[in-house]
Amino acid sequence: MKDQAKNYFKSLQDQITNSLTEINQQMYKEDTWERAGGGGGVTRIFEGGNLLEKGGVNFSEVYGEFSKEFAKTLPHGNGVQFYATGVSLVLHPTNPFVPTVHANFRYIERGDTGWFGGGADLTPYYLFEEDAKHFHQTYKNTLESFGSDIYPMFKKKCDEYFYLPHRKEARGVGGIFFDYQIENIESKFEMVKACGDSFLESYLPIAKKRMGHEFTEDQKAFQEWRRGRYVEFNLLYDRGTIFGLKTNGRVESILMSFPKHVRWLYDFMPKAGTPEAELQKCLESPRDWV
Amino acid sequence: MKDQAKNYFKSLQDQITNSLTEINQQMYKEDTWERAGGGGGVTRIFEGGNLLEKGGVNFSEVYGEFSKEFAKTLPHGNGVQFYATGVSLVLHPTNPFVPTVHANFRYIERGDTGWFGGGADLTPYYLFEEDAKHFHQTYKNTLESFGSDIYPMFKKKCDEYFYLPHRKEARGVGGIFFDYQIENIESKFEMVKACGDSFLESYLPIAKKRMGHEFTEDQKAFQEWRRGRYVEFNLLYDRGTIFGLKTNGRVESILMSFPKHVRWLYDFMPKAGTPEAELQKCLESPRDWV
Numbered sequence: 001m002k003d004q005a006k007n008y009f010k011s012l013q014d015q016i017t018n019s020l021t022e023i024n025q026q027m028y029k030e031d032t033w034e035r036a037g038g039g040g041g042v043t044r045i046f047e048g049g050n051l052l053e054k055g056g057v058n059f060s061e062v063y064g065e066f067s068k069e070f071a072k073t074l075p076h077g078n079g080v081q082f083y084a085t086g087v088s089l090v091l092h093p094t095n096p097f098v099p100t101v102h103a104n105f106r107y108i109e110r111g112d113t114g115w116f117g118g119g120a121d122l123t124p125y126y127l128f129e130e131d132a133k134h135f136h137q138t139y140k141n142t143l144e145s146f147g148s149d150i151y152p153m154f155k156k157k158c159d160e161y162f163y164l165p166h167r168k169e170a171r172g173v174g175g176i177f178f179d180y181q182i183e184n185i186e187s188k189f190e191m192v193k194a195c196g197d198s199f200l201e202s203y204l205p206i207a208k209k210r211m212g213h214e215f216t217e218d219q220k221a222f223q224e225w226r227r228g229r230y231v232e233f234n235l236l237y238d239r240g241t242i243f244g245l246k247t248n249g250r251v252e253s254i255l256m257s258f259p260k261h262v263r264w265l266y267d268f269m270p271k272a273g274t275p276e277a278e279l280q281k282c283l284e285s286p287r288d289w290v
Numbered sequence: 291m292k293d294q295a296k297n298y299f300k301s302l303q304d305q306i307t308n309s310l311t312e313i314n315q316q317m318y319k320e321d322t323w324e325r326a327g328g329g330g331g332v333t334r335i336f337e338g339g340n341l342l343e344k345g346g347v348n349f350s351e352v353y354g355e356f357s358k359e360f361a362k363t364l365p366h367g368n369g370v371q372f373y374a375t376g377v378s379l380v381l382h383p384t385n386p387f388v389p390t391v392h393a394n395f396r397y398i399e400r401g402d403t404g405w406f407g408g409g410a411d412l413t414p415y416y417l418f419e420e421d422a423k424h425f426h427q428t429y430k431n432t433l434e435s436f437g438s439d440i441y442p443m444f445k446k447k448c449d450e451y452f453y454l455p456h457r458k459e460a461r462g463v464g465g466i467f468f469d470y471q472i473e474n475i476e477s478k479f480e481m482v483k484a485c486g487d488s489f490l491e492s493y494l495p496i497a498k499k500r501m502g503h504e505f506t507e508d509q510k511a512f513q514e515w516r517r518g519r520y521v522e523f524n525l526l527y528d529r530g531t532i533f534g535l536k537t538n539g540r541v542e543s544i545l546m547s548f549p550k551h552v553r554w555l556y557d558f559m560p561k562a563g564t565p566e567a568e569l570q571k572c573l574e575s576p577r578d579w580v
Contacts, residue, residue, distance in 0.1 A: 031557065047554045056556065166535040228548075235525035236535065245456040245526065258518075258554035265550065266335045266346065267321065267542040 001114050001185060006061050008189075012105070012196045013059040013087050017044045020057070020091070023207065024049035028057070033250055035237035037064035043253045046091075047260070051211050055091035056256030058273045060084070066110070067247060076182055077110025084108045086118070087196070088240075090257040091203075096223035097213040099124035099172070100204050100230065102257070104240070105196045107189075116192045117179040119154070120199060121162050121232065122206075123172030125223040127279045129289075131206045132173040133225070136289040138202035139195065146191045154178045159286040164233050169283040171233050175202075204261065204284050212264045222276050225268060227259040234258070291404055291475060294307025295397035296351050296375045298479075298545075302395070303349040303377050304488045309332050309490050310347070312380070313497065314339035318347070323540055327354035333543045336381075337550070341388070341501050346546030350374070356400070358538060366472055374398045376408070377486070380547040381493075386513035387503040389414035389421065389462070390520065391493050392547070394530070395486050397479075406482045406580035407469040409444070410489060411452050412496075413520065414463030415513040417569045420497045422463040426579040428465045428492035429485065436481045437438060444468045449576040454523050457542075459573040461523050467494075512566050517549040524548070 021027055026049030034040035041060030063083040071080045086106025093100065106156035122135045140151040143262040156176035163170055176195070177258055181188040234241045244254040270276030303434040311317055316339030324330035329512045331350030336342040373523040376396025383390065395408035443485045448467035453460055466485070471478040524531045524547055534544040560566030 029556075038545070047556065054554075065445075071520075166541050168539075231521060231552075232525065235522065236532070251456050252557040253298070255554060256556055260553055260555065262552045263346075263550055264407070264545060264548035264552070266319075266337065266344070266546055 001084060001107065001189065002085070002109065005116075005189065005289055008193055008196070009061075009085055009087045009105065009107075010059055012199075013042065013044065013057055015197075016058050016087075016199060017019075018050070018091065019204065020046060020055070024051045028052070031252075033253065034259065035060075035062045035064075035250065036248070037062070039063050041250075041253065043250075043256060045256060051091075051093050051095075051207055053092050053094040054258075054260040055089070055093075056253075057087065057089040058253050058256065059087050060253070067274075069245065070243065071110070074110060076115060077113035079111045081109050082108065088257075092227070092259045093207065093211065095211050095213060096125045096215050096219045097128075097210040098207050098229075099210075100259070103196075103199050105192050110270055113182065114185060115180050115182040116185075116188045117181065118175035118192060119158055119175060120195070120202060121158055121175035121177070122203075123226075125226050125279065126219070126275050127173075127282050128206075128210070131210070131278060132287075132289045135173070135175060135202050138198050140290050142194045142198040143191070145177070146187070146194070150191075159256065162233065164229060164237065166231060166236070168231070169229065169280075170286060171229065171283075173282065173289065174286060176199075195286070221263065222270070224259075224261050224263040225265055226279075227262045228264050231258055231262055291328065291397065291479065292373055292375070292399065295406075295479065298486070299375055299377045299395065299397075300349055302489075303334065303347055305346050305487075306377075306379065306489060309341070309494065310336060310345070310486050312549060313494065313501075314341045316340070316342075321542075323543065325350075325352045325354075325540065326538070327352070329353050331543065331547060332538075334542075335546060337379065338438075341381075341382040341383050341385075341497055343382050344548075344550040345379070345383075346543075347377065347379040348543050348546065349377050350543070360399070360533065360537065364400060366405060366470055367403035372398065372400050377540060378547075381550045382517070383497065383501065385501050385503060386415045386505050386509045387500040388497050389500075390517075390549070393486075393489050394408045397482075403472065405472040406475075406478045408485065409448055409451075409465060409467035410485070410492060411433075411448055411462055411465035411467070412493075413516075415516050415569065416509070416565050417463075417572050418496075418500070421500070422577075422579045424496060425463070425465060425492050428488050429508055430580050432484045432488040433466070433481070436477070436484070440481075441466065452523065454527065456526070457519060457522070459519065459570075460518060460576060461519065461573075463572065463579065464576060468538045511553065512560070514549075514551050514553040515555055516569075518554050521548055521552055544555050 028044040039062035089105040100123040103120035245251035318334040329352035378394040390413040393410035444466035
């Protein structure tokens with residue numbers, strides 16, 4: 001499974017970065033890096049262009065030994081030997097009417113046991129219900145052939161995971177999230193490939209529809225303020241970010257997920273009745289979008 | 291001790307915010323808040339003015355019950371009943387040649403046992419050795435009468451605490467840091483008062499000297515990039531921030547410590563030989579400033 005997964009993730013990175021280059025009308029910058037403990041990766045960064053203020057699409061294949069403490073936290077597999085390969089991406093558009101998007105698909109082996117994990121979620125600054133619906137509908141359609149119970153389950157897990165308890169807010173309008181897909185691994189691989197191949201379909205139509213929208217300085221400032229929540233989530237709660245930073249991961253590939261411009265304001269809340277307040281309201285409780 | 295400590299911290303907040311209002315030529319905004327579990331505080335926020343892009347000086351007096359998990363992590367006192375009062379402040383100046391400063395002085399009781407903690411540290415964006423020396427020398431002079439071993443001990447603790455392992459960088463040029471000052475509590479109170487009363491002397495001469503310095507957009511951008519480290523430190527490592535956010539503290543009073551404008555750039559490092567590179571170099575290993 002290792003090689004199949006790795007080859008798929010490598011091709012998924014190409015598929016996604018080729019399309020992004022086209023729409024962004026600007027090439028990414030590529031960094032190939034090695035990991036001291038074994039393996040390495042290829043990080044592709046977009047900075048500037050038609051669509052993206054900052055965005056990264058990372059492929060990695062790493063292996064070696066988990067720390068004993070980390071190994072203990074894993075419910076599957078045995079020992080400390082591991083192999084992990086995957087794609088992760090975060091895209092922060094310039095235009096505040098285009099949502100930020102995150103996706104990650106990965107295959108992990110510990111000892112003789114392998115599993116898939118991943119997901120995709122959308123973080124709008126201004127709420128267009130049709131965009132949230134489109135994003136969710138895409139993954140619902142994709143997952144339908146793997147069982148009609150899959151999408152609702154992954155949707156719920158996404159709402160649970162991308163939540164900021166200290167703010168009592170969701171990070172965004174959710175999407176799908178799954179981990180430890182361990183049984184019938186061949187079928188799970190098909191499912192992950194189907195999700196990965198749906199990414200562009202889930203996001204690009206939204207980006208294309210909104211990227212020409214005119215915006216004001218105040219709307220840009222609101223986007224930068226909301227982006228503070230993205231940073232708070234990733235540093236306080238995101239398992240991958242914290243694990244990576246505390247275990248000598250490649251800092252720049254981990255924090256490529258951060259927006260370029262962020263602002264924190266003391267005790268700011270948008271005025272009632274504004275589109276900004278509508279977005280805040282929407283983040284208070286998860287909705288069924290499809 | 292409770293009342294004496296509280297009264298001192300309340301007056302320290304006044305002393306500091308009065309002087310800051312004068313130099314900033316703009317009044318703070320004041321919020322009085324109550325804590326659901328017991329107690330409350332007064333948060334004073336500066337936004338804009340001659341000196342400060344954003345700054346907060348917080349006084350609080352809170353009491354009630356620690357969670358059992360948190361109580362377990364404390365090496366002193368018994369049970370879960372607590373009382374805590376203190377002042378904490380973070381000042382982020384507009385001008386990149388003026389350093390950010392943080393200070394915190396607190397008195398905590400758990401059961402029948404009370405102790406003081408606190409410190410002050412300086413985070414420059416451009417290094418002026420004389421400023422770092424002045425800051426350290428002020429606290430060294432202040433602490434001298436409490437024993438000549440105190441300043442070196444507190445200086446070392448500060449270097450150890452304000453360190454970002456994932457960046458292999460200090461947060462700034464340090465200062466003093468201490469906790470669990472439990473023996474001879476009356477004498478420790480004198481020491482804390484002496485440190486608190488030295489704060490303005492440690493910082494204002496630096497701020498006054500640098501706040502009129504001309505700066506370019508690139509220098510401002512460098513400051514915003516460095517501020518990303520401040521956010522990373524506070525969310526990943528700062529015990530007070532993490533404890534507050536994860537235990538239902540008042541989010542806006544905790545995150546008042548965050549700068550207004552922050553930026554993250556992929557894999558950025560200043561060019562060798564520049565003042566920006568000199569600052570980075572300085573953060574690689576702690577120096578003896580006095």
